[in-house]
Amino acid sequence: MICSSSGVPASYGQLLRAHRKKRGLSLTQLAARVHFDPGHISKVETGKRSPSVSFAKACDRVLNVGNTFTAIASALEATAHRQQNWLRPAQLPAAKRHFVGRHGDLRRLDGLLRGHDQGLAVPVTVINGPPGVGKTALAVQWAHRAVNDGHFPDGQLFVNLQGPEPGTAAAPIDVLAGLLRAVGVPPDRIPAELDQRAATFRSYLHSRKMLLILDNAADAQQIRPLLPGAPGCAVVVTSRSRLPGLTVLVDAVSLLLSELRRPEAARLIGAIIGRARADANPGAVAVLAERCGRLPLALVLAAERIVSRQHNSAEPLAAELRTRRARLDLAEGDVALRDAFESSYKALDEQSARVFRGLGLLPGRLIDVVSTASVVGVPPEEASLSLCNLAAAHLVQRHGESHYRMHDLLRAYAADLAGHLTDGSGHAMVKAPVTGLTPTPAPLAAAPLVV
Numbered sequence: 001m002i003c004s005s006s007g008v009p010a011s012y013g014q015l016l017r018a019h020r021k022k023r024g025l026s027l028t029q030l031a032a033r034v035h036f037d038p039g040h041i042s043k044v045e046t047g048k049r050s051p052s053v054s055f056a057k058a059c060d061r062v063l064n065v066g067n068t069f070t071a072i073a074s075a076l077e078a079t080a081h082r083q084q085n086w087l088r089p090a091q092l093p094a095a096k097r098h099f100v101g102r103h104g105d106l107r108r109l110d111g112l113l114r115g116h117d118q119g120l121a122v123p124v125t126v127i128n129g130p131p132g133v134g135k136t137a138l139a140v141q142w143a144h145r146a147v148n149d150g151h152f153p154d155g156q157l158f159v160n161l162q163g164p165e166p167g168t169a170a171a172p173i174d175v176l177a178g179l180l181r182a183v184g185v186p187p188d189r190i191p192a193e194l195d196q197r198a199a200t201f202r203s204y205l206h207s208r209k210m211l212l213i214l215d216n217a218a219d220a221q222q223i224r225p226l227l228p229g230a231p232g233c234a235v236v237v238t239s240r241s242r243l244p245g246l247t248v249l250v251d252a253v254s255l256l257l258s259e260l261r262r263p264e265a266a267r268l269i270g271a272i273i274g275r276a277r278a279d280a281n282p283g284a285v286a287v288l289a290e291r292c293g294r295l296p297l298a299l300v301l302a303a304e305r306i307v308s309r310q311h312n313s314a315e316p317l318a319a320e321l322r323t324r325r326a327r328l329d330l331a332e333g334d335v336a337l338r339d340a341f342e343s344s345y346k347a348l349d350e351q352s353a354r355v356f357r358g359l360g361l362l363p364g365r366l367i368d369v370v371s372t373a374s375v376v377g378v379p380p381e382e383a384s385l386s387l388c389n390l391a392a393a394h395l396v397q398r399h400g401e402s403h404y405r406m407h408d409l410l411r412a413y414a415a416d417l418a419g420h421l422t423d424g425s426g427h428a429m430v431k432a433p434v435t436g437l438t439p440t441p442a443p444l445a446a447a448p449l450v451v
């Protein structure tokens, strides 16, 4: 390393002068070879002007010093750029105090860090699953861990894409405007066209180490313009849809979330209601967890109800949630289980919505095409197609080659929409008639658990 007389590493200008003199070149001779003005070179040498990257490349070539000058000029340019505009966004919502489980999924998300450290293509992980299963909670929990470990030093962006209901999904052009403002682009420099906004966003993210969380995405088209182009960034997408078409755009890794395991579900209830109440009747906690189908949203709502009603244990609520209607009615403050389900239901096409309602009338846990077709009154091919659509929306899950399963709470919701939700005594509480459904006399399975 060339040093100044004081022993401090030389500046760009000092280094340039030293190499020029070593080659025995005058300012004019160097100027002729690099095709820059001698006055320009003199100003760079005396530190009065910053070197551009193109000037640095010419110096490297003529003075035969590898990429010495290019590396310094690039670093100087990046620093200047950062100082001028760059806001370091830190948009992650707060992590949950009582986060439980998901160890394997957290480890798989760590794969994003390897991708971004190796500087490959932008790594993308998609977290899929039904409403209320904990997709957003997992993304946020992992992101906080990664940031605490020193990853993504240039910032984190978090945006709710408002999918999947038609009419509510955020338009990429508006999302990009918000993202550009968040990284410090002045409003008058945000282009009007979608493609130009996307290109500006990619330019701003170039050579940065940032995390982008695209929460609650509607479809692949909504995500496409928002993806960074440069390695160094990482993207986590959460969605209730499988996002068909995304893998054509990027090499995304998919994580599919389902309900919590038994001990974790009980732990989550216990963490919210406190040790004293949980220990007062651990059996009731276990029953309550099952009655909530171990779906995190239902577990949290149930646990919060115990706290707000100041019960001494989980027992009274476990007993109250004996009926499917009571479970479906779980709500605290402005968060309701039904609302979470409704936004997925409303995103279905007409035929799939009809089949979904029909599934609420089917007895037993397993669903097959033939009985679905007969209950809904459609040909098996149509029933099969609709079941595929429902699986893509995570309202049913495939079970083996020819069957599907449905979460108990979603089944209760479907039965309720069809006007066939029992009150627990086996009697259907018929609401408005549902057109297009063949009424079925099949009894609904009674709740298996007794407190």
Ligand SMILES: Nc1ncnc2c1ncn2[C@@H]1O[C@H](COP(=O)(O)OP(=O)(O)O)[C@@H](O)[C@H]1O
Pocket (backbone or CB within 6 Å): 096, 098, 099, 100, 101, 102, 129, 130, 131, 132, 133, 134, 135, 136, 137, 138, 238, 268, 296, 297, 300
């Ligand atoms: N692993 C978990 N540990 C603790 N709470 C969780 C967990 N997963 C989800 N929750 C809670 O359950 C509720 C629903 O989770 P959320 O992430 O919003 O679901 P989704 O995004 O899949 O609709 C939230 O209150 C969230 O904090």
Ligand SMILES: [Mg+2]
Pocket (backbone or CB within 6 Å): 135, 136, 137, 215, 216, 238
């Ligand atoms: Mg979510």
